[in-house]
Amino acid sequence: MTKTTGTNTARGVALRLEGVRRVFENSLAVIEGMDLAIDAGEFLAVLGPSGCGKSTLLRMIARLSAPDGGRIVTEPEHSQVAFVFQDAHLLPWRTVLANTVLPLELMGLGREERRTKARAVLDQVGLAEAEARYPAQLSGGMRMRVSLARALVTEPRLLLLDEPFAALDEITRFNLEVQLRDLWQRRGMTVIFVTHSISEAAFLANRAVVLARRGGKIRLDRHIGLPPERSNDLRSDPRLGQEMKLLMGAMEEE
Amino acid sequence: MKKFLPPLIPLVVIALTAEVTVRSGAVPSYLVPAPSAVLRALLDSRDELAAAMAKTSAAALIGFALSTLTGVAIAVLLSSSRAIQRAFYPYAVFFQTVPIIAIAPLLVIWFGYGMKTVIASAFIVSIFPVIANTLTGLLSTDPALRDLFRLYGASPGVTLVKLRFPAALPQILTGLRVASGLAVIGAIVGEFIGGQGLGSVVDVARTQQRVDKVYAAVLLASALGLALFGLINLISALTLRRWHASEATIE
Numbered sequence A: 001m002t003k004t005t006g007t008n009t010a011r012g013v014a015l016r017l018e019g020v021r022r023v024f025e026n027s028l029a030v031i032e033g034m035d036l037a038i039d040a041g042e043f044l045a046v047l048g049p050s051g052c053g054k055s056t057l058l059r060m061i062a063r064l065s066a067p068d069g070g071r072i073v074t075e076p077e078h079s080q081v082a083f084v085f086q087d088a089h090l091l092p093w094r095t096v097l098a099n100t101v102l103p104l105e106l107m108g109l110g111r112e113e114r115r116t117k118a119r120a121v122l123d124q125v126g127l128a129e130a131e132a133r134y135p136a137q138l139s140g141g142m143r144m145r146v147s148l149a150r151a152l153v154t155e156p157r158l159l160l161l162d163e164p165f166a167a168l169d170e171i172t173r174f175n176l177e178v179q180l181r182d183l184w185q186r187r188g189m190t191v192i193f194v195t196h197s198i199s200e201a202a203f204l205a206n207r208a209v210v211l212a213r214r215g216g217k218i219r220l221d222r223h224i225g226l227p228p229e230r231s232n233d234l235r236s237d238p239r240l241g242q243e244m245k246l247l248m249g250a251m252e253e254e
Numbered sequence B: 001m002k003k004f005l006p007p008l009i010p011l012v013v014i015a016l017t018a019e020v021t022v023r024s025g026a027v028p029s030y031l032v033p034a035p036s037a038v039l040r041a042l043l044d045s046r047d048e049l050a051a052a053m054a055k056t057s058a059a060a061l062i063g064f065a066l067s068t069l070t071g072v073a074i075a076v077l078l079s080s081s082r083a084i085q086r087a088f089y090p091y092a093v094f095f096q097t098v099p100i101i102a103i104a105p106l107l108v109i110w111f112g113y114g115m116k117t118v119i120a121s122a123f124i125v126s127i128f129p130v131i132a133n134t135l136t137g138l139l140s141t142d143p144a145l146r147d148l149f150r151l152y153g154a155s156p157g158v159t160l161v162k163l164r165f166p167a168a169l170p171q172i173l174t175g176l177r178v179a180s181g182l183a184v185i186g187a188i189v190g191e192f193i194g195g196q197g198l199g200s201v202v203d204v205a206r207t208q209q210r211v212d213k214v215y216a217a218v219l220l221a222s223a224l225g226l227a228l229f230g231l232i233n234l235i236s237a238l239t240l241r242r243w244h245a246s247e248a249t250i251e
């Protein structure tokens, strides 16, 4: 679990944003004329200052809100989307297993089938032992892993994460990052990961996009040239430092 | 037992002080009866008081049950649309401000003397906190969870049953806790005019200058209120046991 290997072989464009615009009442456009193509199987990190429209972007991609202009084209096989929020947002009256089963339950799957699938993902995130516990009985890191399991249980082709690890302590965060990267490689899904953390973006992603403070302008769109195996050893690697420096440069120019 | 000891101490101290004060003649016994006299009244009139207590309990419980069911249903309706809420919520507030003493005679005209009037009074007085708390609970669902349900195509009905209602439970139970006390008050007020139960005992004993009996009846009414409150707390503790440490404790 500390080391991940292999590469994603999925190809082709998964998602394309064309001149996307989003305006909220009585305000300037939060996102204006955004063009972005995301390849299938890509691990994309989206960085940018607070309030620049990262969450707004993710919500539009998930079709939880509609753009006011332009369009978002999704490959049909990528229409199965999952969303992970900054906090775990579990249902406190449901056990770990019952929380994990929820998406399948809402989609109308049979009881046995959804339980089998949920147990399989819980096993993947290392929570098989905790399936009967309630959220109040879990640590923050465990809660976030349940949240991750709930997102993965539908076997989504596209996984959207909005600062999922921001509220966790560093060691927990480090381990979850390695775990997420591992899951991504095994499942060959497309990941869009919003974060404030430059080190997190550089460590996790294959590609990073830095947004400007206003209008969702893309300041930097960079392929992260790090080896596909990302273990915790990489954290002290000078190549990671190099990538972080470049991202930081783009964050600072304003 | 440790839990019941602290509130018992002030009770004993106050009762003893009252006993001594009344016996010494500092306060005339037609204003405040000695606790021993109240106890004697409780024993002497135990059949009459037990029957009255049963009637009051039944009326308060039925009124409370009705306001729980109707109140939750009204709140669900109000929460379903902004427009409905704007149009009808002001009328729900009416229940909170209605002076029950003033309209109780009206209830007698509508429902006659007896149980129906008493139940109606308990119901009217206790429904508002149920509506208000349930509505607040239903409207404050975590937006991220609402998004999650939308993402997986949950219908409004499914979202209500699997998310909004259970998420509102702590709030609903808070409303029920307030409503339980009010239902007892409403029942007693209804009985003053509707003529039965503990309210009627108080009314009759007052005209007979039987202050001890008035106190005995009032004591029983309070006990009824406490019992209902305790029942809600028990239900609350059982249902919310798993949620958070803070919400599961009995206040």
Ligand SMILES: Nc1ncnc2c1ncn2[C@@H]1O[C@H](COP(=O)(O)OP(=O)(O)OP(=O)(O)O)[C@@H](O)[C@H]1O
Residues within 6 Å of the ligand: A024, A025, A030, A048, A049, A050, A051, A052, A053, A054, A055, A056, A057, A196
């Ligand atoms: N529902 C809304 N109504 C009005 N304005 C909104 C709404 N949602 C977001 N905004 C505004 O749009 C801008 C971008 O918000 P968004 O949440 O996308 O930023 P963000 O990049 O995710 O910020 P953070 O890093 O702090 O999470 C902000 O100025 C915010 O005030």
Ligand SMILES: [Mg+2]
Residues within 6 Å of the ligand: A054, A055, A056, A162
């Ligand atoms: Mg955000």
